[in-house]
Amino acid sequence: MSAVPLLKVNDVSKFYGSRIGCRNVSFELWPGEVLAIVGESGSGKTTLLSCLSTRLMPSSGIVEYHMRDGQYRDLARMGEAERRFLMRTDWGFVHQNPADGLRMTVSAGANVGERLMAVGDRHYGNIRATAADWLRRVEIEEDRIDDQPRAFSGGMRQRLQIARNLVTSPRLVFMDEPTGGLDVSVQARLLDLVRGLVHDLGLSAIIVTHDLAVARLLSHRMMVMKDGLVIEQGLTDRVLDDPREPYTQLLVSSILQV
Amino acid sequence: MTDLATYNFAYLDEQTKRMIRRAILKAISIPGYQVPFASREMPMPYGWGTGGVQVTAAILGPKDVLKVIDQGADDTTNAVSIRAFFQKVANVAVTTKTREATIIQTRHRIPEEALTAGQTLVYQVPIPEPLRFLEPRETETRKMHALEEYGLMHVKLYEDIARNGHIATTYAYPVKVEGRYVMDPSPTPKFDNPKMHMSEALQLFGAGREKRIYAVPPYTDVVSLDFEDHPFEIQHFDKPCALCGAEQVYLDEVVLDDKGGRMFVCSDTDHCEDRREHGHAGHLLAQQEAAE
Amino acid sequence: MATPLVVSEVAKSFTMHLRDGIQLPVVNGVSFSVRQGECVVLGGPSGVGKSSILKMLYGNYAVDAGQILIEHQGHLVDLATAAPRAVLEVRRDTLGYVSQFLRVVPRVSALDVVAEPLLARGVDQAVARERASALLAKLNLPHELWQLPPATFSGGEQQRVNIARGFITDHAILLLDEPTASLDAKNRRVVVEMIAAKKAEGVAVLGIFHDEEVRDAVADRILDVSAFSPRKAAA
Numbered sequence: 001m002s003a004v005p006l007l008k009v010n011d012v013s014k015f016y017g018s019r020i021g022c023r024n025v026s027f028e029l030w031p032g033e034v035l036a037i038v039g040e041s042g043s044g045k046t047t048l049l050s051c052l053s054t055r056l057m058p059s060s061g062i063v064e065y066h067m068r069d070g071q072y073r074d075l076a077r078m079g080e081a082e083r084r085f086l087m088r089t090d091w092g093f094v095h096q097n098p099a100d101g102l103r104m105t106v107s108a109g110a111n112v113g114e115r116l117m118a119v120g121d122r123h124y125g126n127i128r129a130t131a132a133d134w135l136r137r138v139e140i141e142e143d144r145i146d147d148q149p150r151a152f153s154g155g156m157r158q159r160l161q162i163a164r165n166l167v168t169s170p171r172l173v174f175m176d177e178p179t180g181g182l183d184v185s186v187q188a189r190l191l192d193l194v195r196g197l198v199h200d201l202g203l204s205a206i207i208v209t210h211d212l213a214v215a216r217l218l219s220h221r222m223m224v225m226k227d228g229l230v231i232e233q234g235l236t237d238r239v240l241d242d243p244r245e246p247y248t249q250l251l252v253s254s255i256l257q258v
Numbered sequence: 259m260t261d262l263a264t265y266n267f268a269y270l271d272e273q274t275k276r277m278i279r280r281a282i283l284k285a286i287s288i289p290g291y292q293v294p295f296a297s298r299e300m301p302m303p304y305g306w307g308t309g310g311v312q313v314t315a316a317i318l319g320p321k322d323v324l325k326v327i328d329q330g331a332d333d334t335t336n337a338v339s340i341r342a343f344f345q346k347v348a349n350v351a352v353t354t355k356t357r358e359a360t361i362i363q364t365r366h367r368i369p370e371e372a373l374t375a376g377q378t379l380v381y382q383v384p385i386p387e388p389l390r391f392l393e394p395r396e397t398e399t400r401k402m403h404a405l406e407e408y409g410l411m412h413v414k415l416y417e418d419i420a421r422n423g424h425i426a427t428t429y430a431y432p433v434k435v436e437g438r439y440v441m442d443p444s445p446t447p448k449f450d451n452p453k454m455h456m457s458e459a460l461q462l463f464g465a466g467r468e469k470r471i472y473a474v475p476p477y478t479d480v481v482s483l484d485f486e487d488h489p490f491e492i493q494h495f496d497k498p499c500a501l502c503g504a505e506q507v508y509l510d511e512v513v514l515d516d517k518g519g520r521m522f523v524c525s526d527t528d529h530c531e532d533r534r535e536h537g538h539a540g541h542l543l544a545q546q547e548a549a550e
Numbered sequence: 551m552a553t554p555l556v557v558s559e560v561a562k563s564f565t566m567h568l569r570d571g572i573q574l575p576v577v578n579g580v581s582f583s584v585r586q587g588e589c590v591v592l593g594g595p596s597g598v599g600k601s602s603i604l605k606m607l608y609g610n611y612a613v614d615a616g617q618i619l620i621e622h623q624g625h626l627v628d629l630a631t632a633a634p635r636a637v638l639e640v641r642r643d644t645l646g647y648v649s650q651f652l653r654v655v656p657r658v659s660a661l662d663v664v665a666e667p668l669l670a671r672g673v674d675q676a677v678a679r680e681r682a683s684a685l686l687a688k689l690n691l692p693h694e695l696w697q698l699p700p701a702t703f704s705g706g707e708q709q710r711v712n713i714a715r716g717f718i719t720d721h722a723i724l725l726l727d728e729p730t731a732s733l734d735a736k737n738r739r740v741v742v743e744m745i746a747a748k749k750a751e752g753v754a755v756l757g758i759f760h761d762e763e764v765r766d767a768v769a770d771r772i773l774d775v776s777a778f779s780p781r782k783a784a785a
Contacts, residue, residue: 030635033635080401080405081405081406084405084407103392103413105392106392106413106417107417107420107421109416109420110413110416110417110420113413113416114409114410114413115409117409117410117412117413117416118407118409118410119409122412122484122485122486123485123486123487124416124419124485124486124487124488125487127416128416128420145420146420146421188656188657189656189657191656192655192656192657192658195655199669199670217655220634220635220638221634221635234612234634235609235610235634235637235638236634237608237609237610238609238610238611238612238634241605241610241611242564242605242610242611242612244565244612245567246567246568246571249566249567249568250567250568253568
């Protein structure tokens with residue numbers, strides 16, 4: 001296990017005018033660690049994810065990232081060019097709606113290959129071979145490589161989005177409700193796939209979800225948010241088996257048992 | 259020519275010309291970069307070369323000799339109208355001879371004869387943004403140019419190969435200018451791309467509807483994008499021109515009758531005529547002469 | 551002889567916020583230790599807090615007070631206060647746990663469920679599967695089930711998968727929460743043998759066994775958990 005955290009979040013707050021998005025959030029994310037952020041709509045979990053992934057600038061607080069060169073960089077002070085480069089190489093972002101993360105009018109192969117071309121890969125044969133390999137890893141038949149995601153089912157699109165993000169071997173992946181809007185059986189397949197990939201690639205991930213079962217299956221650690229604040233955090237097993245805060249107890253007790 | 263007094267020289271007023279010249283100077287200073295300009299209404303519809311006409315009007319002087327081509331031809335509607343327009347509003351000398359012209363306004367071709375120092379080629383451009391078809395947001399494409407994020411351009415070429423087995427883009431083939439900006443060379447056939455590279459002439463591009471001007475100064479690197487295993491190639495024609503016998507030129511297909519008869523002839527009409535005057539003859543011309 | 555697990559003055563209560571915040575005391579002043587090669591069995595009537603102690607030891611329950619000291623890679627870790635990351639590291643390398651019920655993961659085969667703890671420690675997949683196969687064979691899980699996800703298995707079959715998963719590593723401490731509850735006599739004997747083997751390797755075993763026969767066969771000593779019951783202390 002690496003001796004330093006990948007991401008250091010210190011006292012991050014985001015205000016929308018006088019409204020609170022999230023407030024005073026601090027934590028560290030370590031290499032290989034999967035963190036789930038849970039809470040209901042409006043709890044600030046998506047705002048927090050946006051602040052961490054530089055899609056939004058925090059109103060206050062610092063988010064530092066451990067770059068591949070071993071230096072910590074304050075994300076807010078990074079130039080846009082460098083930040084965008086980071087986002088398409090060392091990071092991934094999986095949107096709830098695959099259409100937000102895919103190019104719907106180019107083929108599956110090109111969707112996966114785009115990041116490779118963006119970092120200067122100029123050999124068509126290699127790009128295509130890598131794309132085919134990634135389609136296989138996310139369980140999409142190779143003969144669909146030239147089809148556009150418009151012709152894919154919701155589950156396939158989501159798996160394609162994951163392949164598109166992972167092709168450059170990122171170290172950190174953000175996921176916003178990755179299983180939202182999918183059928184339960186499709187969810188299970190996706191969860192298992194993500195779980196396997198995270199483990200095999202040693203990824204760090206921050207997953208926003210309102211589904212505690214997703215958190216249990218994928219995450220090592222979780223944070224519970226309410227009204228913009230992190231009200232409880234800890235080992236996922238601990239938070240779910242022995243919730244301490246009234247709101248967490250309510251969440252856990254609201255899970256339907258099958 | 260009593261009508262002439264009703265127009266300022268070359269139709270546009272001097273303030274507008276200054277504005278366009280400034281945009282042109284900026285474009286020359288940053289090869290391949292699209293400079294926004296306040297495009298004017300011109301007395302012709304968008305799509306007929308309003309961008310090119312404004313650029314020509316801004317750089318035209320009384321001593322210039324103007325040539326206008328449309329798909330390589332001097333005698334098609336667009337070329338004839340624009341040539342007549344400038345004769346009327348600027349009273350400049352016009353020509354069809356490539357080597358005699360100081361300014362050549364073109365729609366979709368670069369003349370076969372190599373251009374020389376002192377000549378200016380003005381392109382009419384419909385859509386100046388090479389990234390547009392894959393990225394509809396202008397804010398995003400501008401950012402991509404600014405940050406030199408051109409992976410998307412190769413996505414387009416990738417799609418071509420995936421669908422057709424080779425890069426099927428045959429016109430408006432994207433180029434990288436002076437190692438920095440990716441540029442759309444307007445819908446010229448990719449056959450002409452190599453002529454842009456290190457050209458002695460100044461190349462100006464005007465897009466009237468999209469309000470953009472860009473430029474390739476003389477002696478500038480212009481490289482067509484490609485893949486290592488699918489290198490850039492120009493079109494090849496199996497036969498020489500049916501009229502003048504020229505090889506290594508861009509040919510147009512002309513249908514001769516309703517029985518499937520056709521011929522391939524030079525798209526550059528001036529080049530073809532010039533060769534015929536110098537005694538070259540293609541197989542069709544030779545047959546005709548034999549029949550007479 | 552080394553003592554890899556020391557529990558000192560541990561207390562645990564639940565606050566039920568959804569029921570007007572009532573306090574449910576569970577255990578108080580829990581102190582004991584387990585030596586290498588020793589099997590300690592938690593005894594006492596049901597509801598006295600045996601399972602809760604195991605869950606605290608594994609990090610699933612928070613601890614109100616006291617220490618849980620684990621010898622992990624040459625130094626002591628207090629699981630009562632350790633960061634999640636440290637708890638996970640201890641679980642991966644030092645602390646094994648066989649829960650009462652298998653937590654099934656969709657689509658993962660029984661064989662891979664068993665092999666996973668070894669993979670997590672970087673063991674080659676082929677080697678891990680071979681070890682997993684050997685354990686499943688030993689526990690008499692029908693061969694045709696190995697490649698299937700255990701979700702549809704019977705209680706006894708799931709339990710054997712769970713046991714194999716807990717026993718596959720060479721963790722220095724092993725927590726067992728009624729591993730034999732739903733097994734037949736034949737498989738109970740297999741588990742008894744496996745526990746004996748672990749003890750012989752020097753593993754510290756802490757378990758809950760309701761089956762007297764199994765308990766008598768494996769226990770070196772029995773710790774009566776009612777001694778830590780807060781109700782008793784109050785009386």
